[in-house]
Amino acid sequence: MSLRIATFNVENLMNRFDFSGFRNQLLQDRALSLFQIENEADYRHLERARMISHTDDARQLSALAIAAARADIICLQEVENIEALRAFEYGYLFKMVGHGYREKYLAKGNDMRGIEVAIMFRTETAYGEPIEFVSMQGHAHVTFEELGLYNEALAGVGEKPHDLVFRRDCVEVDLKVAGRPVTIYLVHFKSMGGARNGLPGRESTMPVRMAEAAAVRAIIEARFGPKAAQKRWAICGDLNDYRERIVVEGGIEGDWTFTPVTEDIRTSLDVLTEGGFCENVAERLAPLERWTLYHTRGPQERHLCQLDYVLVSGGWAQKNAARLPQIITRGQPWRTPFPPGQSPERWPRIGWDRPKASDHCPVVMELDVL
Template sequence: MSLRLATFNVENLMTRFDFTGFRNQLRQDRVMKLFEIKDERAYEALESARVVASTDDTRQLSALAIADADADILCLQEIDNMEALSAFEYGYLFRMVGNGYRQKYLVEGNDSRGIDVGVVMREETRDGQKIELVDIKSHAALTYRDLKPFVPGLVSPNSEDDKIFKRDCLELDLRIGGQPLTLYVVHLKSMSGNRDGLDGRTSTMPIRQAEVSAVRHIIENRFGRDRTAAMNFAICGDMNDYQERVDVIGSRRLGYRFEHRADLPSALDGLSHDGFAENPMLRRDPLDRWTLYHARGPEEQHLCQLDYIWLSPALSRLNATRVPEIIRAGQPFRTVFPPGQEVERFPRIGWDRPKASDHCPIVITLDLK
């Protein structure tokens, strides 16, 4: 019996318009900056039209990427609410894949923008095994004070009563054809915001380290530290951190070269350093593990893995020959691909937008027992 498990940050699947750009230039879309708009009502009308006009292409492309992943269970990030998820599934996914993801789960988390993690599932796997939800639990309320007795040295950035998870750690107990599987779906703190002379990734790393410690504590507390390695669990989502990256050096005119940088300091070391969980993406070539292209001009470009399906040791051993797939056909044309990795993009993909997402879905086929 096999199961296809995927994760995908769909990038701002929203039901709301954001009009704060009229007063805050940092929040204003770049195309709106091309026009002189002095009246707030006119700005709101134009911004609404811009978003509506662009969203249909974007969500068709998101759905195409999900259809190509062909997962039985799909973990999602950056979902506004259940209404947005249901509308997307019915209006887009249903048209691509038919009667597929009828089971949908989302719990409102802590994100200041209101974006949440969620899960959609088929009723059966491709080979006819029933997919059942046994229990679901949010850990959004977990605070530094709650965790401090269990994690020595944990220091809260502000107050001990602050929530640890910037979004949530959504825990789902499942049975797949009668076999147990527990999923932990996360979207860790972003790497944005330089502070105290540190770059955004470095300055925010302590928060992600706390989130990783919390995920690990939740799992060990659930199964017992001595039994955890033998359990069927997976940690899925956008981790907003990487242990390695591929630096992209050059330009379109002069060409590119690619340099792999390994063993970078990372909050994710808390999952991997002692074999607590394993990243099966390491079974791919070092230049071919990326799920996101980051660029701030020609002098700052790299490819990295931000999206993960971490497997328990038991699941990893059972699936030692399974290699994750990365769906890159929804990437915009500005994304620089190393030699031999180019794919045929989906119809209507643009230079920067429309696109399926800034992230790539990843999917892996797993055996369970």
């Protein structure tokens, strides 16, 4: 008996309009910035029309990406609320997979934008085994001090001992699959952002991600004890971190080169995987196949990297040593350069930059529940 688990940063699954771009050009969509808009009332009309049109295409493509994963359980990031998730599943995903993801759960976390982690799952696996919800617990309330995580690195980036660890949450979801316990940890770590205080964005935000990873590990160890790595659990989500990347060089004509580079710094991923605590199953793929996002700030800064993870407990991963994950890339926009032999047939209506399924790719792993 096997179970397919996926994670997908669905990119701003919202059910509200944002009109702040009228007063702050940095928040204004580039399409509207091409036009002279005389007053806020006109801006609101145009923004509604733009957003509805863009969202319809994007969500059709997001649904195609989820359908392609064929997951029994899918963990999502950047979902505003349960109403948005229900509307998306009913209006878009249902048209592709039918009565699939009837069970949906979301917990309110700490994100200032209101983007949360969520989970959807089927009532039974593709093999007919029942999936039952047992319980869900959030950890958005925990502080650095409570978990003994406060240190000089956090102080150096302005964090205080009583500040909250998680920028969104770590949501612990207990399920039973054919009567056997499975625990999923839903996460979305702090984003890298831009440069701050003379430091690159990744460097200035790394202490928070390191603390988030240490907190997730501490939560699992407190739950399962000394033999935690041997239990049946997975950490799923967007870590906003990587320990290797594929440097992309070349031009728009397609004469790309792809060079794998391993980072020489300790990352939040290392905090979670060291000592065999869990495994990044994507590392079972070839180095040029492990990416889930294309990052670019122009020709001088372009790379593919993995930000999205299904991290499987060490013992569970060992019992599934022969299995490989799948990364769904067909929803990527045409501007994303693909390494040799990887150019997929993209879905209809994919644009140069948008519409797209998301800026991230879903990752899916099939695991025997032994």
